[in-house]
Amino acid sequence: MTFVQMIDCKTDRVEELNRLLDIWVEQTRGKRTATHNVLAQDRSDGTHLVEIVEFPSYEDAMRNSNLPETDRIFQEMVALCDGMPTFTDLEVIRDEQLHKEVCARFFTEALTGDPGLLDGLLTRDYHDHDPANSPDVIGVEALRGEIALWRDAFDYTFTLEDQVAEGDRVCTRWTWEGTHKGEFLGLAPTGRQVSMTGTTVHRLHEGLICEGWWQYDRLGLMGRLGALEM
Template structure:
């Protein structure tokens, strides 16, 4: 497959699975041995089933969440994008009750596409920034105020 086809696969994965929650698309577009590397994942890596469960849980906590691809670059079997994610905290998230607060964070993700499917992902999103925007984790300014 060419770079443009690989970019379309990643674009479809983000729009139809991550944003819309269509797990049939994930089943179609992720290889059987898919691995997602993410410092925010409990073990640092996730298989397809664990990633689908994370997206399910995230969708329950942030039903209006959306990843917008800002820029996408492809070379060989790799597709990288820089994106923005937004959402409103309306359900339980990692043990925290809904705050009703919104967030907007940035992130990067690199995907390796093999034979029309995504085989690997390396992702890094500003989860600390999200937790601060939701009021779950204090910002540096709030910490300074507390110490005064």
């Protein structure tokens, strides 16, 4: 079970403490068991800091604490603080990947089901970067129109193969499968069942998707539709 340790302290030597954590990261490279580290500053009291460290389990946290580098850095941290830091040990009982969930719904619900759901998933000024479109598509209504072109031409589904999230970005690797039922880029419907793969990187702001970058095998799709010699 994922384990989180919160270290609460007070100091006006914030930059020195930040550099100390950089030293810890460097000295424990290849040894530490921590998977995520956050240093946060209280907005109402700049001397109040909270460090949040995530581990795969409590046992991993204890192994990390027993590293000589961790003990040495902690002693230096104490010297920078106004008093002894306090520790809170937390067992994680729920861990929601909210950004990934929003992006998953974009593919599996809004693009393939009800485009009205876009209003609850995208910012109004959403900016879409698709190498097949020039200029870029900007705004929810413009994207809704782009989606309509695909839905008029194909009955299709998305299968999400992988999702990786970091900070405000989510990268999704997907497979698209469709039946060509209507005109597409001047090509009359063929009735063919076709597929392609692609990757999309989304940027989120306040829980909504505000920007997207697409890479997919459109050339291969046109070949499978018989528009090109493969």
